[in-house]
Amino acid sequence: MTTTSITVSGVSYVLPDGRALFTDLHEQFDGRPTGLVGRNGVGKTVLARILAGLLAPASGQCQRLGSVHYLAQQVARPKEATVAELAGVQPTLDALSNIAAGSTAPNDFEMAEGNWDMAQRFHHELERGGLGYLDATTLASTLSGGETMRVALIGAMLSQADFLILDEPSNHLDRPNRQALIEQLQRWPRGLIVVSHDRQLLDAMERIVELSPLGLHSYGGNYTFYAEAKACEQQNALEQLSQRKLERQREERAQQKQRERQERRQARGNRQGKETNQAKILLDRQKARSEASAGALRQSQAARQAHHRKLVLEAAQRVEDAAHITLHDIPVTQAAKRTVATLERCVLPHVTSATRHIDLMVRGQQRIGVVGPNGCGKSTLLRVLAGQMAPLTGNCQVTPEYAYLDQRLESLNPQQSVFEQLREANRTTTEGELRMRLAQLGLDAQKITTPSGVLSGGERLKGALACLLYADTPPHLLLLDEPNNHLDLPSNQALETMLRSYSGALLVVSHDDTFLENLALTDHLYATEQGWHLAPV
Structure with missing residues (x-):
């Protein structure tokens, strides 16, 4: 049996502006499930695309023994594409349909070889993934972000590739589907490389490879082993x-x-x-x-x-x-008994389940993790509290000193630089101090002065957080919708540290159990089939 592997030898990549993203990388990826980690902007996605054969390195070689299926971080959904096209199984289904209609074309039989039951297998995987209400002809444009990723993952699993390369596959998945993804990948019998900041997913890997300015470094264990090894390395350094x-x-x-x-x-x-x-x-x-x-x-x-x-x-x-990213503490002093948000007999818009009805009171130092499956109304709840949407009925009152961070970072103007927007939000702190705070977030002088729309997802999130948290009037209530989706691991830990020290009220939506466990929450707000349920931690 041929051993599948991907080997990079002396690989470098140069950005269009002439800067070297990384140089002289050497590593072999074998059949072990491997997590690829590294700081935001270090080049993980570019390296993953080179490993998949979708990008050519500026120098060096990338040798692949076996076929590769690559799943991008943002799955494209062409307007007229079907679910079968999104999963990549449409050519096989078309070939099977042609043969059933009498075709004798060699291309059809070559496509069908080993895939005679593809229609049944695809339907079975949709059912097993909780997507049985979809079929091959459903338009992909009607799917949510989570549904889109799940269908694309099913296609990856059906690809029969020798290697899967998945870029942030858990980003848009809710808690049950994140767990299902882990179990799915544990059943995958061939080569696997996962680019991720998801600590639970990385703990299911057998090896972690870190990309840093010093190159590629392999750690022979899962994320827990990697974190311990990194701590020792830091101390030794x-x-x-x-x-x-x-x-x-x-x-x-x-x-x-x-x-x-x-x-x-x-x-x-x-x-x-x-x-x-x-x-x-x-x-x-x-x-x-x-x-x-x-x-x-x-x-x-x-x-x-x-x-x-x-x-x-x-x-x-x-x-x-x-070195760790540094986030400054937010100076908030308020009484624990003070009410900062109230929802009375509210009906949430665009929510059809029992969670459309909600009564909620948030106190001054209450810290609530909002948990539930995709589509239950978590983001809608935060948008109503933030005044972005109005409840269909009922009363909503929120303290004016709040800050809201949505998943798409709409509070950040893509045409303006991060520094310009932070200066507008904070007129009292000196320019030097603001620049220092942005630098401590990992945003250098070049990045804070370029339009924020060209920054990476993690860099934009850091900029949006800075504009909200470092404003002249610090927020007494934080409304955060998946705030760690695009953060690298050190930034994730820094955000957790900052939020633990934040003394105001907090509502945070997240599917990341590890992230929520590290926030010192006082309560969980669960979205259940019977409606919303608030329970102390």
Whole structure:
């Protein structure tokens, strides 16, 4: 049996503006389920497309033993496309239909080979995925984001490829479907590479490969193992940086003493020459020898200084690469008993299930995780609280000091830079302080001054968060709809840390159990078949 693998050797990629995204990557991906992780903007999606053969590297080679099926982060839904086309099974279904109608074309039989039961298998997978209400001819344009991803995943599973490469496959999935995805991938018998920030999904992998400015680094275990290994690496990097700095200081002190000894010897030689009335020619020779010795010492010391600077710089780069994103605390002081939001006998628009009816009161320091399947009205609930929608009936009252972050980041103007929008929201803090806060979020000077629409999803989310949280009047109520969908793992952890320290009220919609568990929630608001149910944690 042929062993499937994808091997990259010396692979580099250059952006259209001439900047190198990554250089000289070396790694082999075998049959083990592998999670590909890394910071936002480091090039994970580009690398995944190179691995899939959809992009050519600027240099180096990518060798594939076996066929590859790639599933993009954003699944395209052409206007007239059907569910079968979205899943990629339409050509096979067409071939089977042609054969049933009497076709003897070799292409039809080649397409049908091994797939004679594709119609039945596709229907079975739709049923098993909770999508039995769809059929092959359903228009893909009618599907939600979660449904679109689930259909595309079914197509990936039916592809019979030697390798699946999935880019953020759990982003639009609710809790049950995230768990179903994990179980689905655990049944996959061939090669698998998953680009993800989903810690539960990454914990189901057998290996984690990290892409960083230092290259590719393989960790022989799941996410938990990777996180522990990274923590050890960070500690070792900090210790090595401290050691390199200490060595540089010792070298500088030793060189200073060396220079002082040489200067004393030179001064003593000059005095002795003058006191013994040596001839001028002898004094000149002595001076030349002294200057040559001093020059040689300077060169030797300069070389050693450059060597120590290089060692410190290399150690510092390893620490900086592992450094956490910093989010400033939001200074909110309010009474726990103060009411910040009230919904009385409200009927939510566009919701047809029992969750269209809701009564809810949110207190000043209440922290609520909103949990439920796709389509139950979670996002609609937040939009009503944020004044983006009006309830069909009932009363909705919300404190004016609130901030709302929707999944599409509509609060961020794609034509304006992040810095311009933060400056509009915060007129009291100095420009330097605002730039520093954005830099601590991982947004450098170039990114904060370019139109926000060209930034990556994670970078745009950081910019939107900064504009809301660092406004002149800090919010007393945060309404967050899937806030960690596009964040890398360090940024995810930083967001969790910031939200834990936030003393205001919080309603957060998320399908990420690990994320919710780390927020120190006081309550869960569950969407059930009987309606909304608020329960303490």
